[in-house]
Amino acid sequence: MSKETQIYLVDDDTDFREATCEVLESADYSVATFSRGEDMLAKLDPEWPGTILCDVRMAGMDGFAVLKAVRAIATDIPLVMITGHGDVRLAIAAIKAGAYDFLEKPAQPEFLLGTMSRTLNARKLVLENRRLRSGQNTRSGLAGVLVGRSRVMRELRAMLLRLAPLPMTVLISGETGTGKSIVAKALHAYGDGAGSFETISCATASAEDLGAALAGIPDDVSTLYLRSVHRLDTACQAILADYLRTPGTPRIVASMTGSAGDAPDAALSDELYFLANVARIDLPPLRERGKDVYQLLEVFLRAAAQRFKRPLPEITDEMIREIAAHDWPGNARELQGVAERLVIGLPINLTARGGASSSPTLGYDDAMHRFERDLLMQALRETEGRKGEAADLLAIPRKRLYLRMKAVGLLDTGRD
Template sequence: MSNGRIVLVEDDKELRESLKEILELQNFTVTGFAGADMALASLQYNSDAIVISDIRMPTMDGITFLKHLQKLDSTLPVILISGHADIETALESVKLGAFDFVEKPLRPERLIGLAGKAAQHRALTLENRRLKQNKQRDITVDQLLIGQSDVMQKLKQRLITLANADINIVINGETGTGKEKIARTLHSQSSRKNRPFVAINCGAMPENLIESELFGHEAGSFTGANKKRIGKIEYASGGTLFLDEIESMPLTAQIRLLRVIQEGELERVGSNETVKVDLKVLSAAKGDLLALSQEGTFRQDLYYRLNVASLDIPPLRERKSDIPQLLGYFLYEAEKRLGEVAPTLTSIHFQQLMSHDWPGNVRELMNEADRIVLGISDLIFTNDADACHSLSHQLAQYEFSVLHHTLKMFHGHIANAAEYLDIPRKNLYLRMKKYGLNKESYLVDNLKDVE
């Protein structure tokens, strides 16, 4: 069992390999880098690693590296290696936030002892964060957003960071990727979660009514305004406002929205009184909002007010390994809604699903689940009998079946499944990748098993 993960940065190859060997003998998992820039790219907020780095290095020295790591994650333990001439610098680095430092010539027992303390400190920090996050959030991001692919893990991590930041965010994604789902998740994971979440599709609102809908109106302010109305923006105060298809908003409404964001106040249509509002504004567009602002069809000053940060949703074709888990969930929901039972899916069906490009993204996959339950899917129900009975397809179907049932038997535990099948874990992962199988699909109890 590993004592912890270490990112080791040392430009001297011989010393780096020597330190790596010493630490690995103490059951640390060590990844070595010749430069700080390469090491920095491998780390992220909530990394389960500690860092050991030399101070004197070309390109980026240890102190600069430390400052970058402080911005990334201020609690990440960093142990610096200092020469005799660097002692003063090393002491200063501790004031800057370094965990500690070791002097050259290195004493292995000193380095091992510090690494052990730093690893324990990191494990405790991450556990406290996890407990605090669970306390603050009723539902986790993993429960709200299905998928364990690398791109989805990065999206979830960035989403958690942005949810905790009270800033305006532009959500970018192709049609059908789930922009409103992401917006609702950002709200549910934020400190505003107990306040209103108001979603508005600007493209679905009549142009002559959009300002009244957004900003509200006073009685008699226009024909048909029989009584005072609180607008969507005012109703969302204290919570989150999501503006979808914001590029459809008329320029006059854009000007009024800009003032709301800048001043934190609005005027209802037909009123001279200002109303204070407190908003986190999330927005999305069908096209590239930056390009639209540069073309002059969307106000550039409003774009920069909205785009303090952005969140990019990957298309389904870039995370196909999530398809089995997503499909399992959608089939389960479709069966409940339609009152039908989905047919058994074979490896051939999965190969067809995995080879499809999904231009409609997750929404298309959701609709496909409905069609599968109803037995009308053109994608997987073919009449190509020769293909279905060829030797290669039958062998693939048998291999898929064995893998699926073994993973199901061991609840996605890779080591146990590989031992049972008498193959190396690496080979099991490669075969799972071939059929789009993901171990997380076998860990979530409330998802339907896909046969």
């Protein structure tokens, strides 16, 4: 279909499905039909701008089970129940369970179309309010921030939308480059707070520095992001735990770097862990996100082409094979670097599974120069170009950062 699907119709009665679809399409609605709720749920995205029309009595997963599953994915996607066996008690049960409305078969076409119009308008209003509240200037919404069509990314967006309005502490965990800072900012943007977003890097913070930073948080801050809390020493963890128990603090979002197997939260004291781990978001590594890598690559290529004022590069079949064979230890951040090198015209030099290089081996000096440049670029990207924060992230003095940036030709990158 040329336009985005507006209605998901779920019913195991083929004749009813076809007849209802014909009525809806005659009114210029775009409809996708499903005979099973499981098939519809596999496609459902938390920011889909449509509405669901679902039968109550179906073999296997019935309408109430579908409704419960939809509410777990997105609390505000309207679902209208329809059945040929409806009565007042069933209608009341449907509404109490979270259905937007209830129709009885056979629904008159004008009544069906009127109900669909109301639900779609309600959905449009919800998404528009969310977009305005988050400050997003495009209609891509959260899917344009946390890019990916894989199941794990759809589940991540659904969880974030559920947590964002709640004033609870959130602990984000993930490997390097999985987007912990992006998730933290999305929690703030899609929350109900109107204040500002403040970041404290915990990587090299002393007890004195951390205490001063916490005491100096401006009154207008509604979200405080604590990056790399697992790197705080014992004294700093005690200071942070005291702060988390203080009434009237901003909403806290903290992050840890490491895979589930690395158990980065083991570095936290029991006291800090139970205060910070009220809600937990574990970010998936890129290697577990399937074809998301190609969607992300396109996003990064377009951004790099615009940034460097270069045309989009040609992606060959050989490059696609290299990308598919790569484990992406640096995750989305590594992929972003690859996109930038492709736009500039540099070799991508990926390392395939098993450790074999997909490009000719560099000499030692060239390899070390490239590694250091990539490391510094990654730190600057994560800190949005702030050199002081990049130095903290790398645990080196700011003067040394400037010297190394000069040595690899990056001194004019970022800002002081």
